[in-house]
Amino acid sequence: MELLMSILIGLMFMAATYLILSKSLLRIILGTAILSHGVNLLILTMGGLKKGKAPLLDTPGLPAYNDPLPQALILTAIVISFGVTAFFLVLAYRAYQELDSESVSKTRGHESDDE
């Protein structure tokens, strides 16, 4: 299972990197979203994917619980990445309004600013 997950996470990072290196702002945001999915899965996998019980105390059945700590960490991470993604989205929207383009090429400083 961990091997499969590792391959999957690797592919997600690959796709995310490819999208982040695009010219279009929206593809970049899609890339960051995939990147955060990949990171969440990575944390979960590294915590161990043993099939125990869900971390609820009165669940009957299987002998052991799954590790609750990575779950708490991922929950925090999901919320934070949602906040950042929402901010990025509105930023891209506003950038498009001001610059009439969604290409990152337009966000480069003017040549004359360098000198």
Place this chain on the structure above:
Amino acid sequence: MSFLHLAIFLPFLMAMLIPIFYRWTNQLHTGWIVLPIPVILFIYFLTFIPQTMQGVVTETMPWIPSLGINFTVVVDGLSLLFALLITGIGSLVTFYSIFYLGKKKERLNNFYAFLFIFMTAMLGVVLSDNLVVLYLFWEMTSISSFLLIGYWYHRERSRYGARKSLLITVFGGLMLLGGILLLHVITGSFSLREIIGEASVVQASSLFIPAMILILLGAFTKSAQVPFHVWLPDAMEAPTPVSAYLHSATMVKAGLYLVARFTPLFAVSGVWFWTISLVGIVTLFWGSITATKKQDLKAILAYSTISQLGMIMTLLGVGAAALHYDSWSDDIYIGALVAAVFHLFNHATFKGSLFMMVGIVDHETGTRDIKRLGGLMRIMPITATIAFIGTFAMAGLPPFNGFLSKEMFFQSMVDVTTLNLFNADTWGILLPVIAWVGSIFTFVYSMIIFFKTFGGKLKPHLLPKKPHEAPLGLLLPPLILSALVVITGLFPNLIAKPLLEPAVKSIMPSLYGTDYHVHISFWHGFTMALLMTFGVIILGILLYKTANWWRPFIKEKVPRFFQWGKAYDNSMYYMEQGSYRFTLWIMTGWLRTYLNYMLMAFIILMLGTIFATDALNFDISTISRVTMMDYVLALVIVVTLVGVVFSKSRITSIILLGAMGYTISIFFIVARAPDLALTQLVIETISVVLYLLVFYHLPQFSNIEEKPKWLSVKTLISFGVGLVVFLISLSAYDTTFYDSISQYYIDNTYTKAAGKNIVNVILVDFRGFDTLFETVVLAVASIGIFGMVKLRLARREKNENK
């Protein structure tokens, strides 16, 4: 804190008070107010002569004792000789500048403040025993010299000269600091005398040669030795009193002082002997040749200073051989050190007077160009006398002091050929030959200075001013120096016993206690040296007479091969251009470039670390079982990934992204994480709605995207990142070193925190701070979004412009 420390800082204290005096005294020239300071110091240092003839005077003041840095002042023969030169010529220069610089048009407060800061710095350099303190004063001389060269800062050439001298001397200063630190590493001490006391330890160390080379770099840059001499001619943009004081008599000798000081430590090495001798002799040769082709009197004097400094440097190098002889009574190489110290004194006297003479000529005629000058002998007889004494002493003619030191110089050079150390018996013949040729050119430029300025016919139409004799105030300081030149020329033993002998003994400390005595005889019989002097005079006169024929050759042909100044300018230009181009090349302004840099660094560092530490030790036995469900979910995610990457439509991308999010929440269900699954579902839904909302206002993105290329930097980098993360995930998974700390949470969630949902209890109870600031993140994000949407400053302006 003794009076000796106060003596060093007295000029500095005066420099701080000068602005106050400058405002209060409108009638009096500021120079008169500050003049007593160097005079008092000169008299004070004269009182040390009896003591330094016996031994050294030491005073200590703690500064940073925990680091071994104490302000220790040691007065011995060498320090005293320098201190007397600094204060003595300092007094004369201060006096001279009162008449040289106009009270109305010059900023005298700046001038004297800079000059006196320099005086303190120079006294500190020659009197400090602690090397860190010495370095401090060393840089202080560089900075005050920079300020003085750039005194007329509205002139472009002044600023250029000041910057050049600062860059070169500070480069040397930093090298010196490196050498000092290496010596500290070897011996654990910053005290010069303690380090020399442990000379055998230093000489055995592997850092011996690096420390020596670094210290020599410091000395060569300060003393304008080839190829670091380029700053000195440009420093002639300073006012003439400054040139006379700093760039002939004192600061440029700081490097010589350093070499003399470190002789007991480094002189055992052949590298020291050859480096100093060769650099000195090349500097002597090059300086004297170049001086003959210059038109400007100050430029001639600058190159002659370079040449004479090279001569003293050579003598110090040859004198290093003295350390290898046991009996001092018949040692000829001590003679080289005596010659070095004697010429150091002589050069300070006659070069100081010559600079002042040039200042007078400049002041009274308005030009320093030897093509426009001539025939001033009748009009300015006293100045001509000063020039006569100075130039003939510089050329090495009797009865002036330059004759004696030049004879001793030739004698030492001849003696080198008999030296059987450091291969000097085979290559040593180079030294006297080059020295002799250099001396011929020294004779020639000395004659050029005197006869082109004062001989020949007067050219009144070429002179900006009507020439007349200078006032007595301008003439008095060079006259005093000229008198010294004549007196020490006729009666050299007046200074031999009180000044030169202690100085030589400080360069060779093992001489203390022996019955070594310096005696300079005016007439020493028909020797090789005397014959060489005759040769210099005869060939020199011939060359001077034929100067019109060969000077154009030197002027036009030689520079094509040796343009040190141009090399400096070019290196500065290419350094600036190079760094500018490099910055333009690497900082493209494209975010993608920077992302490429970062990701490439990530890939290389991670892969390197993984392979270097052999981190790939994946153990397949701890792996958990894969079910059919897992395969299906993974396949769905891969399909959505491919879709998002290759989709040309934004709506497809959003829907596929949403599909990926929902699949991941199913993953969370499979992994027994109900809270995660819930949150993921809700967040994914909101995100998709948000994407749709925003994308409604945006164009299709496919029109700006290039077609996906399989072999591009982008593809390679993303493949690399994926691979690295895959490898990290593989090798990090199998960490069976420690058990998880989660057992504590499982055990105590109900008993201590009264909850049954362990994840929720961790979020709000065990680790509640995370949740608090996660809430803050959401609040900041929403406030930021609100601000971005509502705040439209630029748009309002745009509308107003319309």
